Amino acid sequence: MKKTAKAKQRSAPLTDAQRIIGAVKKIPRGRVSTYGNIAEVAGLPRRARLVGTVLRQTPASTRLPWFRVINSSGRISFPVDSDAYESQRAKLEAEGIELIRGRVDLKRHAWPRRDTELDELLWKMDD
DNA sequence: GTCTTGACTAAGC
């Protein structure tokens, strides 16, 4: 079928980076997710490192809850003595996510929850 | 095209 001038945006191929950013935006306030989870939600299994790469090159100007993304052990993936670490920790605590001995309790704050929320997400993006 | 890097992870102690 031929495309009209209006048809441009609908099937715009999302880049991996765009999908990752979209996934990060879905993290609810007061919750956290891991790099691996974000990759999975974005439809990019086994690309946890890509999530980190994308976040690194994403301008701070884009409103994105990047601080809600932590690694699989519940830790902030920055050196503990860095400004970035402190910044992330402060933002998390501002949302009520406490770090206990440098770790977030993933059992309590992880999103999506393994039991139900992930399934819903993956089903919904099917169409 | 090859080599190195890295905001990662899972597995084995």
Place this chain on the structure above:
DNA sequence: GGCTTAGCCAAGA
């Protein structure tokens, strides 16, 4: 839980 090692895979040089 911590530490090490081996896989992983896209970006940059």
